[in-house]
Amino acid sequence: MVVLGLSLATPSLLRAQLASQNTARTLFNEGRDLWDEGKFVDAERKFREALTKYPKAEQSDRTAYYLITTLVSLGRTPEARMEIENFNRNYPQSRWKSDVEEKRLAISGLPSIQWGQYQLGLRGHNVGGPPRAVPAGVVRGTKEPGSPPGLTIHTNPNVSLDQEVLRLIIEMDFPEGIRLSRERLKGNPSDPAVIANFSTIGSGNPSQALPFLLTVAGDAQSSPHTRTQAVFVVRRRVMKEEESVPVVADTLSRFGDVERRNAVDQMVQARQVEGAAVLQKIYRASSNPAVRMQIVESVGSAPDASTVPFLSEVARNEKELGVRRIAIQSLARLPNVDVKMWEGILKTLPPPGVRGPAK
Numbered sequence: 001m002v003v004l005g006l007s008l009a010t011p012s013l014l015r016a017q018l019a020s021q022n023t024a025r026t027l028f029n030e031g032r033d034l035w036d037e038g039k040f041v042d043a044e045r046k047f048r049e050a051l052t053k054y055p056k057a058e059q060s061d062r063t064a065y066y067l068i069t070t071l072v073s074l075g076r077t078p079e080a081r082m083e084i085e086n087f088n089r090n091y092p093q094s095r096w097k098s099d100v101e102e103k104r105l106a107i108s109g110l111p112s113i114q115w116g117q118y119q120l121g122l123r124g125h126n127v128g129g130p131p132r133a134v135p136a137g138v139v140r141g142t143k144e145p146g147s148p149p150g151l152t153i154h155t156n157p158n159v160s161l162d163q164e165v166l167r168l169i170i171e172m173d174f175p176e177g178i179r180l181s182r183e184r185l186k187g188n189p190s191d192p193a194v195i196a197n198f199s200t201i202g203s204g205n206p207s208q209a210l211p212f213l214l215t216v217a218g219d220a221q222s223s224p225h226t227r228t229q230a231v232f233v234v235r236r237r238v239m240k241e242e243e244s245v246p247v248v249a250d251t252l253s254r255f256g257d258v259e260r261r262n263a264v265d266q267m268v269q270a271r272q273v274e275g276a277a278v279l280q281k282i283y284r285a286s287s288n289p290a291v292r293m294q295i296v297e298s299v300g301s302a303p304d305a306s307t308v309p310f311l312s313e314v315a316r317n318e319k320e321l322g323v324r325r326i327a328i329q330s331l332a333r334l335p336n337v338d339v340k341m342w343e344g345i346l347k348t349l350p351p352p353g354v355r356g357p358a359k
Contacts, residue, residue, distance in 0.1 A: 024050050024057035031063070035070060036174045036205040044070045061087070061094040062240070068103050069203065073171045077107050095240050102199060162193035167200050174204045178212050185216065190223045202233035206244045210234060211251045218255055218263035231266045235278045242281075249286035252294075260294055268298040280310055289320045296323055300330025308336050316348040324349075 031046030047067040051060060064087045071080035084104050091097070166184075170177030181201065184191045201209050216222050216230040237244045252260050267279055283295045296314055299307055311334075314327035328345065331337050 020054050021058055024054035024063075025059060027054075028059055028063045028066070031070075032066060032205070035066060035073075036208075038172050038174070040070050040073050044074070055090075061091040061096050064091065065096040065100055065103075066203075068100060069171070072103060072107060080107055099199070099203065163196045166193050167197050170197055170200050170204070174208065177201070178204075178208055182212065185222070185226075189219075189221050190226055195226055195229050198229050198233045202237050206237065206241070206247045210237065210244060210247045214248065214251050214255075214263050215259075217266050218259035218261075220258065220262060227262070227266050231263070235267065238278045238281060245281045245285045249282050249288070249291060252282070252291045253286065253288035257290070260291065261298075264294045264298045265301075268302045277306070280306070283314075289323060292318070292320065293323045293326055296326045296330065300326070300333070303334055308334060308341075312337075312341055312345065315345045321350075 027046050027050035031043045031050065034043035034046060044067065047063050047070060050057065050063050051067065054060065064083065068080050068083045068087065071083060084100055087100050166180065169180060178201065181194045181197065184194050198213065202213060213230040213234050217227045217234065234248065238248060252263065255263065279295050279299055283292055286292055296311065300311060311327045311331045315324055315331060318324045318327065
């Protein structure tokens with residue numbers, strides 16, 4: 001009887017857990033929409049409701065981060081500090097921990113984690129030109145674990161006011177902050193105040209934040225440093241939130257060939273935060289052959305440990321023959337492809353004159 005009771009109760013328990021997750025996610029989404037609209041008091045109410053009723057929900061750490069951001073925007077610093085302590089105690093392994101640390105540094109009046117124009121590039125060279133002397137007012141610090149190369153803690157009195165005011169605008173009126181950031185980058189593609197706020201922008205509504213950052217990454221007029229920082233924030237958002245992946249895929253599908261190639265190449269070349277994994281997520285989420293082909297081509301040009309399995313999967317299962325052809329050509333240039341893998345690919349190729357994979 002006990003066994004029978006457990007077997008009957010388990011489906012009900014699973015349904016109840018699923019319903020709780022869905023309700024918690026709905027409350028979070030409603031809160032984030034209010035946050036994007038600058039309605040911070042109402043947003044706080046939604047975030048607190050989600051955390052109070054569903055403290056163990058899948059996205060509770062993300063909800064807690066947005067609650068902290070909301071309190072900062074409302075100027076309620078003591079409460080924000082208390083929520084930061086709660087966050088560190090409740091979610092010690094959260095992927096949002098570095099974002100919360102940025103908020104802690106900012107409200108403590110300490111130098112926040114910024115991406116300066118004096119950092120080291122991917123191969124140890126100064127981004128954007130030869131090594132330059134560190135100007136007065138810039139204090140170098142140590143890298144944060146998991147950060148892109150050259151991520152340093154520093155302050156620069158020449159840009160700090162611009163940076164702080166722009167941050168306030170972004171948090172108070174997100175669409176206006178995006179518009180203003182876009183205008184500033186037109187005047188100066190390396191505007192330090194905008195670049196320093198990429199992380200703040202990246203925390204906003206993905207339907208607005210991710211297209212903006214991807215456009216920066218794909219713009220040939222943007223400096224290499226600016227593109228690198230924009231892509232870092234995009235990748236971090238994609239790895240944290242599955243719902244961000246379709247937004248990225250859709251944005252890339254609306255780009256021109258050159259812009260799309262620039263953005264995808266930037267993602268695959270700067271691999272510090274699971275770049276290959278991000279591109280593979282986007283590949284699977286996209287129905288656009290041009291996007292899928294560009295991803296396969298870019299991944300094949302900068303191979304890592306996951307490249308061969310990914311390209312082999314594409315070569316065997318991709319419906320578009322043009323994309324499969326790029327995958328096969330890329331595999332042919334790699335050394336770690338054995339005869340068995342080629343035989344497996346050969347079995348899936350359609351007979352001459354037949355479109356699509358063999359059944």
